Amino acid sequence: MNYPIWEVPIIGGGWLIGIVAIIHVFVSHFAVGGGLFLVLTEIKAYKNNDPIILNYVKKHSKFFLLLTIVFGALTGVAIWFTIGLVNPQATSALIHIFVWGWAIEWVFFFVEIAAVMLYYYTWDKLDHKTHLIIGWIYFIAALLSMVIINGILSFMLTPGKWIETRSFWDGFFNPTYLSSLAVRIVTAIVMAGIYGLLTATFIVEKNNRHNVLKYSSKWVLPFMLILPVVSLWYYFTLPDIPKEIALGGISFVSQTAIIGIIVGFLVFLIVLIFGYFNTRLFTKLIGIVVMILGLSIMFAGERVRESIRKPYVIYDYMYSNGLIINEFDVIKEQGILKSAKWVEIKEINEENKIQAGKNGFKLYCSSCHIVGGYNDIKPLIVDLDEETIAMMINDLENYRGYMPKFAGTEAEAEAIAKWLYKFNLENKKEQ
Amino acid sequence: METQVIIPDIDPISVPAPIWLLKILLLLTFTLHILAMNVAVGGGLIAAVTEFLGKKNNSQNHFELSRSISKMLPPFTAFTITLGVAPLLFLQVLYGNFFYTSTILIAWPWLSIIVIFILAYYGYYLYSFRWEKLEGKRFVVVLISALLLAVIGLIYTQNIVLMLTPEKWKEIYFNNPHGTSLNLSDPTVIPRYLHFMVAALAVAGLVVIMWGIKKIKINESLGKWGIRYGILWFIVPTLLNIIIGLWFLISLPKNFIMLFMGENIYATVYFMIALLAMFVSLILMFVALNSAKPLAKIIIGKVFLLLTIVMMVLMRHELREAYLQPYLNWDKVQVEPQWGVITIFIILLLAGIVTVIWMLKKSFGQKSNVDPVELS
Numbered sequence: 001m002n003y004p005i006w007e008v009p010i011i012g013g014g015w016l017i018g019i020v021a022i023i024h025v026f027v028s029h030f031a032v033g034g035g036l037f038l039v040l041t042e043i044k045a046y047k048n049n050d051p052i053i054l055n056y057v058k059k060h061s062k063f064f065l066l067l068t069i070v071f072g073a074l075t076g077v078a079i080w081f082t083i084g085l086v087n088p089q090a091t092s093a094l095i096h097i098f099v100w101g102w103a104i105e106w107v108f109f110f111v112e113i114a115a116v117m118l119y120y121y122t123w124d125k126l127d128h129k130t131h132l133i134i135g136w137i138y139f140i141a142a143l144l145s146m147v148i149i150n151g152i153l154s155f156m157l158t159p160g161k162w163i164e165t166r167s168f169w170d171g172f173f174n175p176t177y178l179s180s181l182a183v184r185i186v187t188a189i190v191m192a193g194i195y196g197l198l199t200a201t202f203i204v205e206k207n208n209r210h211n212v213l214k215y216s217s218k219w220v221l222p223f224m225l226i227l228p229v230v231s232l233w234y235y236f237t238l239p240d241i242p243k244e245i246a247l248g249g250i251s252f253v254s255q256t257a258i259i260g261i262i263v264g265f266l267v268f269l270i271v272l273i274f275g276y277f278n279t280r281l282f283t284k285l286i287g288i289v290v291m292i293l294g295l296s297i298m299f300a301g302e303r304v305r306e307s308i309r310k311p312y313v314i315y316d317y318m319y320s321n322g323l324i325i326n327e328f329d330v331i332k333e334q335g336i337l338k339s340a341k342w343v344e345i346k347e348i349n350e351e352n353k354i355q356a357g358k359n360g361f362k363l364y365c366s367s368c369h370i371v372g373g374y375n376d377i378k379p380l381i382v383d384l385d386e387e388t389i390a391m392m393i394n395d396l397e398n399y400r401g402y403m404p405k406f407a408g409t410e411a412e413a414e415a416i417a418k419w420l421y422k423f424n425l426e427n428k429k430e431q
Numbered sequence: 432m433e434t435q436v437i438i439p440d441i442d443p444i445s446v447p448a449p450i451w452l453l454k455i456l457l458l459l460t461f462t463l464h465i466l467a468m469n470v471a472v473g474g475g476l477i478a479a480v481t482e483f484l485g486k487k488n489n490s491q492n493h494f495e496l497s498r499s500i501s502k503m504l505p506p507f508t509a510f511t512i513t514l515g516v517a518p519l520l521f522l523q524v525l526y527g528n529f530f531y532t533s534t535i536l537i538a539w540p541w542l543s544i545i546v547i548f549i550l551a552y553y554g555y556y557l558y559s560f561r562w563e564k565l566e567g568k569r570f571v572v573v574l575i576s577a578l579l580l581a582v583i584g585l586i587y588t589q590n591i592v593l594m595l596t597p598e599k600w601k602e603i604y605f606n607n608p609h610g611t612s613l614n615l616s617d618p619t620v621i622p623r624y625l626h627f628m629v630a631a632l633a634v635a636g637l638v639v640i641m642w643g644i645k646k647i648k649i650n651e652s653l654g655k656w657g658i659r660y661g662i663l664w665f666i667v668p669t670l671l672n673i674i675i676g677l678w679f680l681i682s683l684p685k686n687f688i689m690l691f692m693g694e695n696i697y698a699t700v701y702f703m704i705a706l707l708a709m710f711v712s713l714i715l716m717f718v719a720l721n722s723a724k725p726l727a728k729i730i731i732g733k734v735f736l737l738l739t740i741v742m743m744v745l746m747r748h749e750l751r752e753a754y755l756q757p758y759l760n761w762d763k764v765q766v767e768p769q770w771g772v773i774t775i776f777i778i779l780l781l782a783g784i785v786t787v788i789w790m791l792k793k794s795f796g797q798k799s800n801v802d803p804v805e806l807s
Contacts, residue, residue, distance in 0.1 A: 002439040002528075004600075006535045006610045070552045073512055078545040084523070085538045085610070088439075088531035095523045096444040100772035102520050103456075107776070107783040110513050114787045117506055122794045130793050137786060168447070168769050324443065341437050344605060 001323060001331065003088040004342040005362055010373035012366070013086030014320075018306065020082050022299050024075035026191075029184065029298070031068040031112075032146050033192030035139030037219065038064065038119070039132060041196075044215075046128055052208040058123050060199045065120045069113060087367070089322035090156075090313040097162075097171055098152050108145040112138060146184055154180045157309050158239060163316050179234040180305075186227050187298065193219025194267075194294045197275055198287035210279040217275035224268045228261070231301075239315075242308035245402060253307045260300025267293045310402040311368075319404040321367040328407055335409040336363050348411050357419030360412050364404075371423075378423045385424075390417035436597050438758050439528040445765035446524055448773060453521050454748070460517035462744050465627075466634065467510035472584065473628075473635030474500050474507065475555065475577025477664055482570040492656045497569070499642055501562050504555040504573075508580075512548075526594065529755065533594035536603045538610025541590060544583050551579035581628055588624040589614035595754035622679035629672045630740075636664030637736065640729055658729075662720045669713055687753055691746065698749040705742035708735040 008016055038061055045054035084091045095102070115138035122131055151172040155162070162171035196216030203209040235243065248254045270290055274282040313320045323331065331339040337346055337356060340363050348356045361369075361377075369377040381389055392399045393413040396406045406413060446453070478500040485493030523530055534541050554576030558569060565572060593599065593614040603612050614620060643657025680688060691702040715732035719725035 003531055004535050004604045004608065006538045007608045009609075066553075066556060069509055070549060070556070073509075074545055074549050074552070077512065077516065078542070080519075081534075081542055081545065084531055085535055085542070088527075088535065089442075092442045092523070092527045092531065093444055095520070095527065096442050096446060099447055099520060099524045100769055100776050103517070103776045104772075104779055106513075106517050106520065107779045109516065111783045111786055113509050113513050115790060117509065118790050118794050126793065134790055134793070137790065166444075168772050326443070341439060342604060 001089075001327075001336065001340045001363070003322065005366065006085050007362075007366075008086070008370075010370060012368075012370040012374045013082075014367065015374050017079070017082045017086055018303070020075060020078045022295075022302055024072070024079050025302055026295055026298055027067060027072040027075060028146075029188040030191045030195050031064075031072045032139075032142045032185075033188030033190070033219075034064050034068070034195055035116075035135070035142045036189065037192035037196055039135035039139055041215070042132060042135060052203075052205065053212065056200070056203055056208070056212055059202075060196070061120050061123070063199055064195075065116055069116055073109075073113065087313055087320070087322060089324070090318055093314060093318060094152060094156075097168065098155075100168070101148055101152055101172060105145050105148040108141045108148065112141040112145060115141060143185075146188070147181065150181045150184055151177055156314050157242065157305065158237075159315055159317060175239075176234065176237045179230065179237040182230040183227070183234050183301075186223050186230050187301075189223045190220055190227065191294065191298075193217065193221075193223070193271075194290055197271070197282070198284075198291055201282065201284040201287045213275055213279040213282050217271050220271045221268065221276065224264065224271070227264065238308070241402070245308045245310065246304060250307065250310070250402060253304055256300050256307075257304050260297050260304070263293050263296050263300070267297065311404040321364055321404065323364075323404065323407055328405065331407045332409075335412050336360060336407055337412060339407075348415050353415050354419050354422065356412070357415035357417070360408060360416045361419060364406070364408065365416075377420065378427070381420055382424060382427065384421075386417050386421040389420050390414045393417060435601065436758070437601055438597050439532055441528055441764060445767040447767060447769040448524075449766060449768055450525070450761055450764065452768075452773075453525050457518050457521035457525065458744055458748055460514060460521065462741060464511065464514040464518055465740065465744070467507050467514050468584075469631040469634035470507040470638055471504060471511045471555075472577060472580045473631030473633070474638060475504055475573055475580065476632060477635050477639060478504070478558075479570055479574035479577055482573060486567070486570065492653055492660075495646075495653060496639065496642065496657060496660070497573075498562055500639075501559045501569075501573070503638070504576075505552070505559050508552055508555055526751075526755070526759075529594040529597065529758075530590075532597070532600055533590055533614075535610060536593065536600060536612050537586070537590060537614060540586050540611070540613060544586055547579050547583055551576045551583075554579070584628060585624050588627070589617075589620055592617050592620050592623065595751060597758055619679065619682045622675055622682050625675045626672060626679050629668045629675055630743075632668040633665050633672065634736070634740075636661050636666075636668065637733055639664055644726065644729070658725060659720060662716050662725075662729075665716050666713065666720070669709065673709075683750075687750060690749065690753055695749060695753070698746060698753075701742045701745045701749065705739050705746065708738040708742065712736045712739065 006013060011019075038057060041053065041057045041060075044050070045057060080091075115134055119131070119134045119138055122134065126134070151174070154176045155171045155174050158175045159171055160174040161167070162174065193216045196219060197213060200209055200212035200216055203212055235246065238246070241249075245253050246257060267290060270286065270293075274286055275290075309315060311319055313322070316325065318324050337343055337348070337360060343359045343363060345352050345356045345359050361371075365377070369375050369380075371377055384392070390410075390413045393406055393408075393416055394410060396403045408416070478497050481493045481497045481500070484490065485497060554572055558565065558573045558576065562569065596617065599614075599617075606612075639661030640658050641661075643654045643659075643661055645654070646657055647654030680691070686694075690698040693699050712732040712735035715728045715735070719728040719732065722728060
């Protein structure tokens with residue numbers, strides 16, 4: 001209501017955030033788990049006095065540096081850029097609540113970046129012990145940055161007592177804080193193993209390649225078994241409505257979850273068969289396939305987590321369209337067009353009704369429904385007449401589940417309905 | 432339409448720190464970010480020119496220098512991002528309603544920063560890791576990377592100016608809600624941008640001077656050449672920047688020019704100190720150019736340059752406050768400091784700094800002949 005709405009065609013702003021976020025999440029979890037992978041593998045190399053494993057870790061660390069420090073860091077900034085553009089009101093709220101959380105995360109980020117560079121640049125310069133300490137510093141800083149950001153992310157779904165107390169700590173240590181942190185840490189370790197499997201395929205010498213493959217599999221397999229357990233824990237910490245959505249309340253959400261579980265099972269089998277028992281058969285292609293499947297699991301997980309928050313961006317505090325729940329009654333009184341700052345039409349009359357409807361839709365609905373694009377509104381209203389559409393809008397939260405209450409006036413609902421009904425008329429003409 | 436200027440309301444959630452603290456942190460981290468950016472962008476441009484001159488004159492000195500710069504570019508690019516995240520964070524708490532709005536108007540150019548940055552960054556790594564193998568292509572690789580980073584600066588300047596001029600928002604948005612607008616028509620954008628970029632060359636010139644000083648112990652003629660070359664890179668852009676600075680000043684609306692001419696005591700004092708410090712550093716560098724023992728002059732010159740930069744940052748801040756003065760009343764902003772978390776932040780910040788210093792000491796301190804500038 002407060003900010004101009006950026007019109008993103010076809011995919012909409014929500015998916016834009018999704019695309020950027022998923023890329024970042026894939027690299028950032030690796031940045032955490034991979035840190036542990038590096039130091040533990042380095043220790044193993046020293047212990048067994050194994051120059052080939054050592055050489056492998058060195059090479060892996062270069063890949064690690066180039067991937068995390070450039071791609072990981074910048075896609076993280078990209079999420080921040082994107083949420084500010086797509087949902088400035090929510091970003092502003094999060095920044096106001098958690099600016100010091102972010103400031104603390106920034107300290108860890110800084111240490112992390114310095115440590116990973118020095119770790120890579122000092123392989124042949126430092127004694128083993130000091131080099132390992134720098135590796136540990138990297139891992140701990142990376143882990144701690146996850147520990148912080150997880151508080152802010154989980155807050156959005158379960159703000160818990162913050163809604164009443166408005167206290168930083170209540171928001172940070174919210175009801176799903178621990179369970180979602182557990183899911184993220186286990187995922188990070190699995191990812192480290194998956195990346196390890198891929199880089200291992202580049203080792204030319206056979207026996208060593210097999211050893212590293214087997215070693216990396218041991219990072220994937222046990223933690224793939226723990227992943228469902230922590231996920232289940234996460235599920236039980238959720239409030240009722242998100243639980244309901246996940247269990248079929250919105251069919252694509254539960255479908256996504258099921259696909260995620262099946263793909264997870266597949267990854268487990270592939271890694272068990274080719275990564276552990278038949279390492280001869282683990283080719284680069286399989287490495288890439290496992291990587292892509294791994295990406296799909298994370299994609300499914302994040303997608304489900306985002307979807308069960310409907311219709312809120314910050315649960316019980318702000319709807320996805322940026323409306324602050326506390327302000328609902330005031331807005332309802334005067335309508336959304338008058339409350340909104342960035343619309344051209346403030347008063348509805350007979351001439352501008354359709355245009356007003358378009359404005360109203362953009363304000364209230366376009367954060368989730370893109371005309372002719374993602375979650376297209378047209379097929380959802382195709383059989384309805386104008387009055388029914390208006391009735392549905394007025395009673396939004398009851399007609400289809402998990403939509404926000406409508407904060408507009410009846411005239412605004414009629415205007416939106418009139419504009420939407422135009423699509424049905426166009427449709428009929430075409431037929 | 433009842434109003435000509437639309438500005439989003441301040442967030443209903445109170446600001447979790449005193450405004451002065453956030454402003455100090457904003458300005459401090461911004462200064463550090465600018466210094467890192469100067470080396471990353473200015474250093475890249477100097478490396479490109481140096482590669483070109485080295486090839487043209489078949490000069491080993493030039494290649495010695497460009498090799499060293501190539502190793503500095505990736506870490507300084509990393510510092511630029513890391514140190515850039517912090518001021519962007521504090522900016523959003525202080526000026527979020529202005530910043531988000533202007534960003535939405537130029538959304539796609541703004542988002543393109545990420546892609547441009549990734550390309551430039553990998554370009555720098557390519558230049559650094561494949562320096563020998565690239566040979567003749569080095570000039571092109573480093574030039575393109577540096578120019579890409581410079582483009583990011585131009586997008587930033589446009590946004591930072593646009594957020595200060597809400598008068599323009601309405602027309603831009605209602606003509607184009609797709610976020611593909613630019614803000615190049617503002618007469619202050621180009622001089623403001625060039626003022627930053629040319630200063631980057633001068634600051635990177637100082638890094639070249641430091642490199643020369645380090646090299647003197649190993650190879651006297653190379654070191655002396657490096658010092659002279661670096662001083663020239665400092666002097667020429669700084670002289671040029673006097674003209675650009677003047678251009679920037681007169682491009683500003685008249686009431687803002689007057690701020691620096693006595694109307695605002697702080698702005699005027701900052702401006703005077705900045706000018707004075709800049710001239711002192713310039714004169715010292717001129718003297719150092721033909722001096723047998725230039726070290727002391729260079730060090731004092733550097734201190735004065737740093738002072739100039741700090742003053743410039745403060746002037747920029749005064750200008751921002753003046754731009755926003757009709758739209759922003761700090762007394763109306765609700766403040767509820769989270770002192771507990773702030774304390775934790777400060778403790779962790781200190782611990783983080785100590786950790787990084789310890790790691791740097793371990794990495795570069797063990798052998799005294801290792802060049803601290805050369806991060807490899």
